[in-house]
Amino acid sequence: MTKPSPPNSYRTGPDAEGRFGKFGGRFVAETLMPLILALEKEYDAAKKNKDFKAELDHYLKHYVGRPSPLYYAERLTEYCRSKADEATGKAGAKGAKIYFKRDELNHTGAHKINNCMGQILLARRMGKTRIIAETGAGQHGVATATVCARFGLPCIVYMGATDVERQSPNVFRMKLLGAEVIPVTSGRSTLKDAMNEALRDWVTNVDSTFYIIGTAAGPHPYPELVRDFQSVIGEEAKVQMMEAEGRLPDVVMACIGGGSNAIGLFHPFLDDTQVEIIGVEAAGKGVDTDEHAASIAGGRPGVLHGNRTYLLQDDDGQIQEAHSISAGLDYPGIGPEHAWLHETGRVTYDSATDEEALEMFQLCSRLEGIIPALEPSHALARAIDKAQEMDRDQILLLNMCGRGDKDIFSVMDALETR
Numbered sequence: 001m002t003k004p005s006p007p008n009s010y011r012t013g014p015d016a017e018g019r020f021g022k023f024g025g026r027f028v029a030e031t032l033m034p035l036i037l038a039l040e041k042e043y044d045a046a047k048k049n050k051d052f053k054a055e056l057d058h059y060l061k062h063y064v065g066r067p068s069p070l071y072y073a074e075r076l077t078e079y080c081r082s083k084a085d086e087a088t089g090k091a092g093a094k095g096a097k098i099y100f101k102r103d104e105l106n107h108t109g110a111h112k113i114n115n116c117m118g119q120i121l122l123a124r125r126m127g128k129t130r131i132i133a134e135t136g137a138g139q140h141g142v143a144t145a146t147v148c149a150r151f152g153l154p155c156i157v158y159m160g161a162t163d164v165e166r167q168s169p170n171v172f173r174m175k176l177l178g179a180e181v182i183p184v185t186s187g188r189s190t191l192k193d194a195m196n197e198a199l200r201d202w203v204t205n206v207d208s209t210f211y212i213i214g215t216a217a218g219p220h221p222y223p224e225l226v227r228d229f230q231s232v233i234g235e236e237a238k239v240q241m242m243e244a245e246g247r248l249p250d251v252v253m254a255c256i257g258g259g260s261n262a263i264g265l266f267h268p269f270l271d272d273t274q275v276e277i278i279g280v281e282a283a284g285k286g287v288d289t290d291e292h293a294a295s296i297a298g299g300r301p302g303v304l305h306g307n308r309t310y311l312l313q314d315d316d317g318q319i320q321e322a323h324s325i326s327a328g329l330d331y332p333g334i335g336p337e338h339a340w341l342h343e344t345g346r347v348t349y350d351s352a353t354d355e356e357a358l359e360m361f362q363l364c365s366r367l368e369g370i371i372p373a374l375e376p377s378h379a380l381a382r383a384i385d386k387a388q389e390m391d392r393d394q395i396l397l398l399n400m401c402g403r404g405d406k407d408i409f410s411v412m413d414a415l416e417t418r
């Protein structure tokens with residue numbers, strides 16, 4: 001089979017139906033359609049509106065703390081260079097310069113607030129008075145509860161009952177911020193079920209409610225608007241890289257749960273075809289086991305949460321539970337734009353295991369004084385391999401999308417039991 005010829009631009013999607021190639025779209029109940037269409041209309045108007053952009057920029061700067069720095073990870077670079085010297089037996093040839101885009105320094109400790117800020121300003125524009133969200137690990141719930149507190153809007157967060165137990169510090173954070181956390185006991189009582197419950201709430205409370213989705217998935221226009229709000233990561237990085245090095249990086253990398261931090265970094269680089277782009281999924285205990293969260297490596301196309309994309313499913317098309325040591329990567333699907341970028345071959349999707357992420361969590365802490373979240377630790381695992389294959393005058397940019405303070409107890413447990 002021959003590959004379709006590449007499009008003139010990778011940045012024009014989605015089309016009018018919300019599709020990226022055969023992925024995306026809006027597979028929702030008839031009752032939800034008017035809501036989705038109203039949101040699309042409002043978003044189209046907002047993105048052309050100078051006041052909206054100015055307001056968002058204001059809060060990103062003064063509340064979120066943007067721009068986040070671009071940082072040359074010198075000791076990690078040296079580490080890769082000496083490993084490459086050993087492996088090749090040739091000194092001074094291999095080992096790219098590694099840079100971090102430091103989105104872990106944002107308020108609330110990750111990239112999620114970029115998107116929540118954008119969506120809550122949109123909700124305000126639409127005159128909505130009640131915010132709902134769903135959360136798995138609780139990170140998106142915390143970011144949503146944070147912006148709701150800031151703007152004085154009531155916040156209801158649906159969370160699988162299993163996750164409520166597993167993630168009690170985040171449940172407490174959300175409550176402290178004034179949110180109501182509703183445990184969901186249907187299905188397996190995890191993220192997938194919480195998302196279904198949030199959609200049900202939305203249909204029932206049409207007039208008052210705005211649903212803040214936390215990753216670049218869901219029915220159109222969510223994948224597009226989440227991508228746009230997260231693209232601030234890549235846009236800043238491009239400018240900062242020109243300042244630091246006078247050119248673009250050779251490789252950019254990010255970890256993938258639903259794919260929002262990754263698409264935010266990748267999207268501004270998609271048409272710079274000399275830049276190689278790599279997304280890293282969570283391989284859990286291995287993509288050849290039942291316990292992983294790698295939807296591209298181990299899934300196939302289907303429909304979930306309003307869009308067509310790659311999903312973890314069994315032979316009957318039942319959605320399978322995802323597994324990762326990192327709760328934030330524990331999603332059985334991937335945003336539809338990534339599914340399309342995979343099929344066009346523009347972006348390469350790789351994976352890293354729980355074990356590899358644990359190693360990187362410790363290595364980065366020790367070498368750089370930066371405790372990374374377990375999520376970007378997955379991307380780091382593939383980044384240090386990649387850097388060792390690259391020449392010394394090349395540049396690799398990695399999105400440090402979250403900090404690891406939230407993970408220290410699960411890492412402590414994992415290190416003790418192994």
Ligand SMILES: *Cc1c(COP(=O)(O)O)cnc(C)c1O
Nearest residue numbers: 215257258259260261328375402
């Ligand atoms: C939630 C989260 C992720 C996964 O979500 P994406 O939409 O794939 O970005 C990754 N890293 C961190 C730190 C997170 O909190």
